[in-house]
Amino acid sequence: MSSCKNLDGNFTVESDSCKYTDDAIISDYSYETTVVEGNTVKPSTTKMQFKTERKVGKTGVMLVGLGGNNGCTCIAGAIANKMSLTWETKEGTQKANYWGSLLMASTCKLGNDRHGNSVYTPMSNMLPLLDPNEIVWGGWDINSTNLGDAMKRSKVLDYDLQKQLYPHMKDIKPLPSIYFPDFIAANQGERADNVLTGTKQEQMERIRKDIRDFKKDNGLDRVILLWTANTERFSAVEEGVNDTAETILSSIEMGEAEVSASTVFAVASILEGSTFINGSPQNTFVPGVVELARQKGVFIAGDDFKSGQTKMKSVMVDFLVSAGIKPVSIVSYNHLGNNDGKNLSAPSQFRSKEISKSNVVDDMVASNRILFEEDEHPDHVVVIKYVPYVADSKRAMDEYTSEIFMGGKNTIVMHNTCEDSLLATPLIYDLVILGELCQRVQVRRDGDSEWESFHPVLSLLSYMLKAPLVPNGAPVVNALFTQRCAIVNLMRACLGLAPDNHMTLEHRFESTLAALNDVEPVSKKMKLG
Numbered sequence: 001m002s003s004c005k006n007l008d009g010n011f012t013v014e015s016d017s018c019k020y021t022d023d024a025i026i027s028d029y030s031y032e033t034t035v036v037e038g039n040t041v042k043p044s045t046t047k048m049q050f051k052t053e054r055k056v057g058k059t060g061v062m063l064v065g066l067g068g069n070n071g072c073t074c075i076a077g078a079i080a081n082k083m084s085l086t087w088e089t090k091e092g093t094q095k096a097n098y099w100g101s102l103l104m105a106s107t108c109k110l111g112n113d114r115h116g117n118s119v120y121t122p123m124s125n126m127l128p129l130l131d132p133n134e135i136v137w138g139g140w141d142i143n144s145t146n147l148g149d150a151m152k153r154s155k156v157l158d159y160d161l162q163k164q165l166y167p168h169m170k171d172i173k174p175l176p177s178i179y180f181p182d183f184i185a186a187n188q189g190e191r192a193d194n195v196l197t198g199t200k201q202e203q204m205e206r207i208r209k210d211i212r213d214f215k216k217d218n219g220l221d222r223v224i225l226l227w228t229a230n231t232e233r234f235s236a237v238e239e240g241v242n243d244t245a246e247t248i249l250s251s252i253e254m255g256e257a258e259v260s261a262s263t264v265f266a267v268a269s270i271l272e273g274s275t276f277i278n279g280s281p282q283n284t285f286v287p288g289v290v291e292l293a294r295q296k297g298v299f300i301a302g303d304d305f306k307s308g309q310t311k312m313k314s315v316m317v318d319f320l321v322s323a324g325i326k327p328v329s330i331v332s333y334n335h336l337g338n339n340d341g342k343n344l345s346a347p348s349q350f351r352s353k354e355i356s357k358s359n360v361v362d363d364m365v366a367s368n369r370i371l372f373e374e375d376e377h378p379d380h381v382v383v384i385k386y387v388p389y390v391a392d393s394k395r396a397m398d399e400y401t402s403e404i405f406m407g408g409k410n411t412i413v414m415h416n417t418c419e420d421s422l423l424a425t426p427l428i429y430d431l432v433i434l435g436e437l438c439q440r441v442q443v444r445r446d447g448d449s450e451w452e453s454f455h456p457v458l459s460l461l462s463y464m465l466k467a468p469l470v471p472n473g474a475p476v477v478n479a480l481f482t483q484r485c486a487i488v489n490l491m492r493a494c495l496g497l498a499p500d501n502h503m504t505l506e507h508r509f510e511s512t513l514a515a516l517n518d519v520e521p522v523s524k525k526m527k528l529g
Contacts, residue, residue, distance in 0.1 A: 007110060007121040017496030025052045025127070027496035047446035052494045054128050056440075057221025059135055060214055061432050064265050065229030066139030066174040067150040069338050069392055069421040070279070070305075074228075074428050075137050075172065076151055076165050082133040083168075087160040094158070100426035102463060103129060103433050108488045109500050116506055116516040126491040130436045132429045136218045140210070141174035141229070144194035148172075154338070156392050156421045175210055178203050178261040183232040183282075200264060201253045207268040222439065224432050225269040225276045228305075228424075232260050232282040245295055248288030263289060270298045275435050277461070278302030278469075279428070285469055293456040299435060301458040304466040305427045308418035309334060309396035310360050314480040316412070317361045320402055325410065326371040327378045329401040330361065335385040336394035338420060359467060360478045394418040427464045434461055434487065441494060463487060 012020070017028040031046040063071045079085075080096035087094055098104035107120040145153065148170030151162055179195035181188075196203045215223050235242065236258050242248045251259050252267060262284040269276035270293050278284045281304040285293075293300045306314070309332060320327045361380065365372050396416040404410045438458055442451035454460070455471045462468035463483035470476050477483060489499040506512045 004118045004120060005113060006107065007119050008125070010125065011110070011121065013495045013497065015496050020054075022054075024054055025494060026050070027052075027494055029493045029496055030498075031493075048493075049444050049446075050494045050496075051442045051444075051451060052127055052437075053440035056128050056130050056436070058219060059130055059432075059436055060218055060220040060223045061135050061137055061139075062211065062214060062223060062225050063137070063139035063428075064177065064225065064227045064262070065141055067141035067143050067145050067147060068228060068230075069154040069156055070228040070424050070428065071139065071141065071174075072147045072150040072154055072169070073156050073421040073425045075147055076157060076161075076169060077425055078132050078135060078137065078429075079165060079168050080161065085161065085164055087158055087164060089158050089160070094161075098132065098426060098429065100423060102426075102430050102484070102487070104132065104426070104429060108491075111497075112506065123488070123491075126488075127437065127494055128440075130433045132433065135432070136214075136220060137172075138214050139174060140177035140207075142177045142179045142188070142193075142195050143191040144173065146170050146173050154392065154421065156419070176206075177229070178207070178264055180261045182257070183235075183260045183262075184230040188230060200255045200259060204252055204264045204268045207265060208272050211268065211272045211274060222436070223272070223274045224435055225265065225274055226279060226428060226431065227262050227265060227277070227284065228279045228428065229262070231280045232262055232284075234283050235260050235263065235286055237283070237286055242286040242288045244288050245292035246288075248286065248292060251288075260284065266300065267292060270296050270300070273298055275299040275301070275439070275458075277431050277435060279305045279424075279431070279465075281467060290457065290472075297453070297456060299438060299454070299456055299458045300469070301431065301435060301461040302465060302467070302469045305424045306464055306466040307423035307427055308394065308420070309398065309416060310466045311480060312396075312414065312416060313398065314360050314364075314478050316398075316400060316414075317364050318479040318481065320400065321364045321368050321371065324368075324371070326403040327361075327365075327400055328403055329379045329399070331379075331381045331383075331399045333383045333385075333397045334394060335387040335390065336392070336420060337386065337388040337390040338392045338394075359476075363476055363478050392420045392422075394420045431461055431464050434464075441490075460486060460490065 019026045027050045029048045029050055031048055033044050035042045035044050063074065065071050081098060085096050103123045107122050108126065110119045110121045113119055146169070148166045151157065151165065151169055174194060176194050176196050179192045196206055211223055214220070237243060238258060240247055241251050241256055241258055242263070248259070248263070248267060252264060260282065262278065262280070262282060263286060266276045266278070266284050266289050270289070273296070275298065278301070285300055285302055290300070313330070313332070317327055361378065365377055396418055398414045400412040402410045435458060438454050438460060442453050444451050457469055457471045459468055459470040459474060462477060463480065468476055468478070492499060506516065
């Protein structure tokens with residue numbers, strides 16, 4: 001009987017396929033796929049090299065929406081972890097952690113020891129990664145409240161922790177931000193006391209200057225921008241307005257009405273060579289922005305944090321369809337009382353969220369033509385209501401009705417109480433850490449002399465996002481564990497390690513089990529129950 005072991009310390013890959021230099025890890029990798037042509041199936045192997053820079057440069061992150069629940073919780077969490085704070089609650093003493101972060105609080109299988117035991121290591125141990133404790137934080141908000149008082153206003157963190165954090169946060173004030181009232185709910189107007197003025201071009205130039213100043217003042221190697229501000233309504237995609245890089249730049253200069261604040265931030269970020277990540281559901285990345293990112297070779301990623309109900313849905317529907325069970329009705333209801341819920345109470349902003357939540361099952365449904373005909377989909381309804389009393393403690397209720405064997409029906413009902421910002425904040429860390437890593441990884445195919453970076457549309461970040469942005473021509477993948485495997489296996493490839501295939505053949509034959517049993521067994525306390 002095998003057990004699990006954990007490797008917490010650094011490790012070295014001893015292989016002809018992995019070479020360590022002072023500057024980089026260089027690996028040889030065989031990328032194996034299967035090509036299906038009609039009724040013919042052909043295995044295919046592509047020889048590649050990966051190069052990962054080992055030095056993690058000093059990195060700054062600028063949040064758009066710094067004073068919102070996610071923004072101030074993000075800064076508070078980083079400070080609390082850096083200071084190793086503890087605090088008292090009615091359940092006892094709590095200590096700072098990064099739980100909920102894929103890269104900081106989860107493990108992946110590295111391999112087996114000589115006894116056949118699975119060996120796991122923290123994801124953060126796989127490659128040199130950005131430490132969130134070392135990030136320099138800053139950003140913008142349309143509200144001028146300092147982060148200490150914004151933390152109190154949000155009512156997310158325990159009171160004793162707030163008291164300890166307040167002296168460290170009260171002097172952090174957001175930079176003035178862009179406020180285009182037509183794109184967010186009218187009820188946000190009362191908060192907007194810290195806004196830029198001037199034309200759209202002038203405001204974009206101010207944002208660019210803020211990025212440059214932040215980078216220079218803090219001695220940073222790179223800056224990453226992340227939108228965690230209000231959900232905007234969708235922008236109309238119009239020819240001559242935002243369909244090309246040239247037209248989006250011209251539209252900003254001309255002050256076109258259909259250019260949103262998030263798009264102006266994205267363009268400013270791209271022009272400054274800074275990765276831009278969109279954590280809200282609106283279509284920030286209109287075609288012109290995507291083209292501009294490709295022209296400049298700057299990373300973009302989005303859309304919409306995947307933290308609670310939608311993450312569960314991507315697991316549940318994947319399970320049902322993979323098990324040969326046909327989901328025919330999915331009804332999702334939410335109510336929340338934070339400012340996000342207040343903004344989403346407006347129809348145009350809700351529609352942006354509804355779109356990002358509704359498309360999450362499409363690829364899983366399309367994968368099974370035994371259950372679903374072409375263009376057949378489950379009935380899928382999403383409802384969001386604003387209930388101020390519940391504040392940041394969002395309630396999500398889901399009903400999954402499925403058809404099963406011989407005409408039977410199966411109904412699964414789920415209630416999920418989500419501490420909204422405490423689930424979303426670790427995703428911010430993950431998006432930034434993984435986005436930074438992607439800037440240090442390059443690949444070249446066998447026979448090529450030039451190294452190539454990832455496509456500017458960073459689809460690898462899809463695990464953290466409801467409506468993954470992918471390059472033109474690439475499939476959208478929403479299945480959660482498929483997204484996670486992509487991240488883990490990319491890290492393995494950077495070390496010249498094959499993907500973990502979960503076959504565990506060493507445990508499935510008499511001969512291989514006998515060989516494992518010839519070695520000294522592990523202690524009882526290491527056994528799995």
